[in-house]
Amino acid sequence: MLKGKTALVTGSTSGIGLGIAKALAGQGANIVLNGFGDVEGPKSQVQSLGVKVAYHGADMSKPAEIENMMKFAAAQFGRVDVLVNNAGIQHVARVEDFPPEKWDAILAINLSSAFHATRLALPAMKAANWGRIINVASVHGLVASAEKAAYVAAKHGLVGFTKVTALENATTGVTCNAICPGWVLTPLVQKQVDARAAAAGCSDEEAKRQLLGEKEPSLQFTTPEELGELAVFFCSPAANNVRGVAWNMDR
Ligand code: NAD
DSSP states (O other): OOTTOEEEETTOSSHHHHHHHHHHHHTTOEEEEEOSSOOHHHHHHHHTTTSOEEEEOOOTTOHHHHHHHHHHHHHHHSOOSEEEEOOOOOOOBOGGGOOHHHHHHHHIIIIIHHHHHHHHHHHHHHHHTOEEEEEEOOGGGTSOOTTBHHHHHHHHHHHHHHHHHHHHTTTTTEEEEEEEEOOBOSHHHHHHHHHHHHHHTOOHHHHHHHHHHHHOTTOOOBOHHHHHHHHHHHHSGGGTTOOSOEEEEOO
């Protein structure tokens, strides 16, 4: 379905981003990976699906580096057809204790980076009259949890940004939608499980059960593979007129 097209997935060296990159590669898209940590492992996982893979290590909190990444992607593959704004971080503290530098970092990485990548991707998508922008928000783009002020603010912002981008391009072949996962067991969430286990003096298994029990009626984690398939749907012809939605996947 996506043969000959290029997908750039931010924060795709791990977790949900890697799951989405692999699902899009499974449909034939060439992939631009981004993110920190091990690069060779994720790169070879995507390459094994028979597509071309490039990597750019832009720090998504830095607009100039995002600009370099977008230029790099265009130079490698011609243009970006599918942009997945996925990079994200978390910090947990009450508002009065929230370190201002963590607030700034979360807003920059989880929200502003999507604006910068999107503004730079849109001209080529509009010229081709085809494009898909998929913002990985969260159920925290729709509801709140205590101690997650910056994350909840950024994700609500991302859902709003998704709607505006969809609206401004509604007469074109460019769509923009948000994915709103509940708990997914990635390194980002494992840190919260570890903190809970340490605070309560309980096992990893019990901490996971408590975490899910508070908010996920199914008591199950959503997987990066399931989220990847939702991204594939947004790229399909069936979704040509799916615009500006914030789609929960939270069981
Ligand atoms: P993760 O920690 O496994 O992956 C995060 C990715 O972002 C990594 O590749 C990391 O290197 C990259 N990254 C972090 N800071 C970056 C920066 N400054 N520049 C470039 N890349 C950077 O986390 P995840 O759970 O896969 O999270 C991915 C997205 O999904 C995030 O936006 C997160 O908010 C969202 N999300 C996660 C869950 C969950 O339960 N795990 C639920 C809802 C939404």
